[in-house]
Amino acid sequence: MPLDYKIAESTLANGLRVIVSEDHSVPNVTVDLWVNVGSRHEVEGRTGFAHLFEHLMFQGSANVASGEHFSALMAAGGRLNATTWFDRTNYFETVPRGAMDLALWMEADRHGHLLDALNQENLDNQRDVVKEEKRQRYDNMPYGNALIDIYAAVFPKGHPYHHATIGSMADLDAASVPDVQDFFRAHYGPNNTVLALVGDLTPEEGFTAAQRYFGGLPATASARREPVEPLPPLPEPVRDEHLEDVPSDHLYIAFRLPVDDTPEFFASSLAMDAIGGLTTSRLCQRLVRREQSATSVSAHAMGFVDGVSLGFIMIDVAEGLSADAVEAAACEELVRFAEQGPTPVEMESAMAQTERSWLSSLASQEERADHICHFATLQGDAGYINTFLDRFGQVTPDQVQQVAATWLTPQSRAVVAYLKQDGATL
Numbered sequence: 022m023p024l025d026y027k028i029a030e031s032t033l034a035n036g037l038r039v040i041v042s043e044d045h046s047v048p049n050v051t052v053d054l055w056v057n058v059g060s061r062h063e064v065e066g067r068t069g070f071a072h073l074f075e076h077l078m079f080q081g082s083a084n085v086a087s088g089e090h091f092s093a094l095m096a097a098g099g100r101l102n103a104t105t106w107f108d109r110t111n112y113f114e115t116v117p118r119g120a121m122d123l124a125l126w127m128e129a130d131r132h133g134h135l136l137d138a139l140n141q142e143n144l145d146n147q148r149d150v151v152k153e154e155k156r157q158r159y160d161n162m163p164y165g166n167a168l169i170d171i172y173a174a175v176f177p178k179g180h181p182y183h184h185a186t187i188g189s190m191a192d193l194d195a196a197s198v199p200d201v202q203d204f205f206r207a208h209y210g211p212n213n214t215v216l217a218l219v220g221d222l223t224p225e226e227g228f229t230a231a232q233r234y235f236g237g238l239p240a241t242a243s244a245r246r247e248p249v250e251p252l253p254p255l256p257e258p259v260r261d262e263h264l265e266d267v268p269s270d271h272l273y274i275a276f277r278l279p280v281d282d283t284p285e286f287f288a289s290s291l292a293m294d295a296i297g298g299l300t301t302s303r304l305c306q307r308l309v310r311r312e313q314s315a316t317s318v319s320a321h322a323m324g325f326v327d328g329v330s331l332g333f334i335m336i337d338v339a340e341g342l343s344a345d346a347v348e349a350a351a352c353e354e355l356v357r358f359a360e361q362g363p364t365p366v367e368m369e370s371a372m373a374q375t376e377r378s379w380l381s382s383l384a385s386q387e388e389r390a391d392h393i394c395h396f397a398t399l400q401g402d403a404g405y406i407n408t409f410l411d412r413f414g415q416v417t418p419d420q421v422q423q424v425a426a427t428w429l430t431p432q433s434r435a436v437v438a439y440l441k442q443d444g445a446t447l
Contacts, residue, residue: 029224036212041227050220058208061181069188083134210242281324362422
């Protein structure tokens with residue numbers, strides 16, 4: 022049966038796209054805003070700004086005190102947070118229906134009037150918070166910098182996806198209040214934002230509320246740049262090895278992939294699942310179950326919109342075994358998959374996993390709001406949540422094989438290896 026979530030959309034005069042998905046199953050409303058700015062919009066010398074603003078947005082605005090966004094909405098029974106990624110920054114809260122107006126008023130205040138409260142003290146405070154986050158999540162954790170290394174290996178210097186969202190601490194140290202004010206003015210405006218309201222309300226109620234709180238904000242954001250030129254697969258292997266005090270040898274075998282929201286990307290996602298993303302995948306069956314040369318294998322396809330995407334396989338090498346031999350075995354399976362293509366069982370398993378994951382996420386009101394914002398912001402189609410599985414299901418085994426033969430070859434791999442100091446050699 023086709024999906025049929027209710028989607029209603031309106032655009033305010035200032036450019037804010039408002040999407041309402043009516044659902045009276047619980048007396049809650051999820052307020053989700055996606056700002057079309059992420060780390061890919063940052064320029065050299067100004068990295069980390071998108072993520073910094075995720076923090077600064079909780080430090081008060083014209084009519085809201087520092088920290089009050091959390092305290093007021095939690096006191097009303099809400100839960101809230103924010104995240105930053107390459108392609109966007111989002112702010113979200115789920116509140117009882119009676120607290121929706123409070124959430125919208127507070128969001129409008131910080132999205133329209135953050136600069137009234139942005140000062141040197143707030144900047145210094147949140148800069149220190151981001152530095153501590155980097156120490157905890159990246160620098161002082163085994164394999165913590167692996168993704169940073171993968172991005173740098175797969176994408177050339179200067180490319181929008183070369184640096185991670187955490188950014189450069191040197192860039193953040195050099196940032197002044199005028200610098201961050203300019204970033205806010207360029208990217209934060211209703212004409213660069215999507216607002217989704219999902220839950221216990223009608224479209225008319227949602228559009229009226231959005232107009233009441235956001236309608237008076239000016240369209241301040243600068244025009245978006247066009248995507249950069251698409252990148253082809255890596256022309257030759259890239260290698261980045263690290264000898265560190267880690268529990269075991271880890272291999273990350275990464276590839277460029279086709280841009281998101283294309284049949285080619287969907288095919289590459291299915292290929293990644295069949296090769297290493299499922300417990301029934303080829304690498305899990307060979308390396309973990311039969312040869313026991315790895316203790317775990319996983320694979321991920323990450324869809325990006327700026328001309329290219331990313332896929333990588335993570336292998337935890339078993340104690341005492343050769344990382345080079347495990348990598349060679351993985352390359353053999355990549356070649357075999359490109360030559361043979363997926364079996365009917367592999368296609369069925371990968372399709373079933375995608376469908377299960379998608380339907381499970383849509384069952385959550387918060388995740389559904391996030392998907393609506395995602396597709397409205399990055400693909401221009403809020404109703405995409407109802408058609409995604411249909412598009413995905415049109416991928417053929419031949420397309421999967423062709424994508425694997427083009428993008429997922431040993432010749433086009435970037436390997437980031439974390440090797441134990443006591444047993445590894447360079």
